[in-house]
Amino acid sequence: MERARCIEMMYPELEEPLVVTIMGAAAQELYNLGHRENFFYLQHAMGLASSVGLGLALHRPAERVIVFDGDGSVMMNLGTFATLARYRPKNLIHIVFDNGSLLSTGGFDSQTTSGITDIAAIARGAGVQEVVSVSDPVAFGEAFVAAMERDDLSVIVAKVSAVGPEVYGMDLQLRENAFRFRRHIQGLDRGVGATP
Amino acid sequence: MTVSYDNSKTIFEGIKAAGIRSASALPETWLGLLLQRAEDDPDFDLVQVAKEEEAIGIAAGAHFAGTPHVLLMQNHGFLAAINGIVSLAQLYGLPLCMLIAFRGHWGEPYPWHTRGGIVTEEVLRALGIPFEYARDPNQVARQIREAWTFSQSSLSPVALLLTRELMED
Numbered sequence: 001m002e003r004a005r006c007i008e009m010m011y012p013e014l015e016e017p018l019v020v021t022i023m024g025a026a027a028q029e030l031y032n033l034g035h036r037e038n039f040f041y042l043q044h045a046m047g048l049a050s051s052v053g054l055g056l057a058l059h060r061p062a063e064r065v066i067v068f069d070g071d072g073s074v075m076m077n078l079g080t081f082a083t084l085a086r087y088r089p090k091n092l093i094h095i096v097f098d099n100g101s102l103l104s105t106g107g108f109d110s111q112t113t114s115g116i117t118d119i120a121a122i123a124r125g126a127g128v129q130e131v132v133s134v135s136d137p138v139a140f141g142e143a144f145v146a147a148m149e150r151d152d153l154s155v156i157v158a159k160v161s162a163v164g165p166e167v168y169g170m171d172l173q174l175r176e177n178a179f180r181f182r183r184h185i186q187g188l189d190r191g192v193g194a195t196p
Numbered sequence: 197m198t199v200s201y202d203n204s205k206t207i208f209e210g211i212k213a214a215g216i217r218s219a220s221a222l223p224e225t226w227l228g229l230l231l232q233r234a235e236d237d238p239d240f241d242l243v244q245v246a247k248e249e250e251a252i253g254i255a256a257g258a259h260f261a262g263t264p265h266v267l268l269m270q271n272h273g274f275l276a277a278i279n280g281i282v283s284l285a286q287l288y289g290l291p292l293c294m295l296i297a298f299r300g301h302w303g304e305p306y307p308w309h310t311r312g313g314i315v316t317e318e319v320l321r322a323l324g325i326p327f328e329y330a331r332d333p334n335q336v337a338r339q340i341r342e343a344w345t346f347s348q349s350s351l352s353p354v355a356l357l358l359t360r361e362l363m364e365d
């Protein structure tokens with residue numbers, strides 16, 4: 001299963017949810033499908049995508065929040081699973097794309113390459129109730145639909161192959177993304193449409 | 197040493213008087229009474245993190261959401277959060293209003309706090325983070341309000357260092 005394919009499957013459902021992605025390949029794959037004002041690309045600070053998602057979910061309980069994480073990134077902030085479990089925002093879906101690789105920085109093996117480390121088990125052990133691990137597109141699609149329908153925190157660990165986009169580049173400055181993402185969210189208060 | 201009950205209350209009231217109803221924090225002795233108040237206040241949302249760097253992400257989320265938010269941590273937590281401060285808040289121009297217990301400085305009896313205390317100001321300077329010291333309970337509410345205002349106008353992290361003078365009786 002390829003992450004780009006998973007993101008493509010979700011894309012039609014990503015018109016309204018607030019989406020936060022990790023840096024590099026995942027961000028590029030989402031951007032390549034067409035940027036929307038409700039997307040925030042966290043292009044560096046590894047580990048914090050789910051924390052940004054938690055901050056959004058707690059302070060915007062009426063919005064659905066979806067985080068795209070990676071194995072390398074989430075390994076830098078394993079405490080996040082415990083914090084998510086403790087506050088249990090019902091509107092947050094945390095998707096960890098486990099490609100067993102530090103792909104965006106040159107494809108080095110990651111802590112999960114060997115298959116010994118089980119991120120879903122870590123999330124469960126941290127106390128997250130709704131955790132699934134999937135490795136084929138049908139199961140991924142089902143897990144995503146279930147998470148969207150569920151009124152509870154969901155963690156989906158998606159085992160994907162270590163492939164990414166061929167070229168990188170966005171016509172969007174980092175601060176521009178932050179300003180526009182915030183402005184989009186403020187606009188929701190005034191009943192402005194979710195997408196441009 | 198006892199943590200100042202009155203000044204913990206004054207700080208919490210100062211946070212609320214600045215219009216802030218949300219905080220992320222990691223406990224430490226000087227912050228104990230203050231966090232207890234935040235926890236017990238039904239009008240206040242407190243998120244306790246497992247490591248202070250998480251709070252940088254949560255603060256970014258709160259900023260995007262449009263909710264005024266402060267961070268409460270000790271200086272060693274600030275040191276533990278630096279990559280998030282640099283590569284999220286400063287990189288993207290996001291405000292952070294940090295109230296930092298300034299442990300390990302003048303009067304510090306515990307050896308383990310001292311290295312962090314000694315380097316804190318220089319690290320803040322190196323990062324270009326504006327900071328001020330909170331010493332006087334009569335000034336602290338104004339200082340919190342001003343720290344908040346400045347973080348918003350500068351779209352930058354700012355730090356208010358809560359000193360021993362303020363935090364201990």
Ligand SMILES: Cc1ncc(C[n+]2csc(CCOP(=O)(O)OP(=O)(O)O)c2C)c(N)n1
Pocket residue numbers: 022023024025026044045046069070071072073074099101102103104105110279
């Ligand atoms: C603190 C820190 N250390 C190292 C890097 C270099 N780096 C950039 S991307 C990356 C790998 C990210 O891995 P993962 O989250 O699994 O996503 P993938 O790139 O595999 O899609 C690393 C290590 C960094 N950005 N930050």
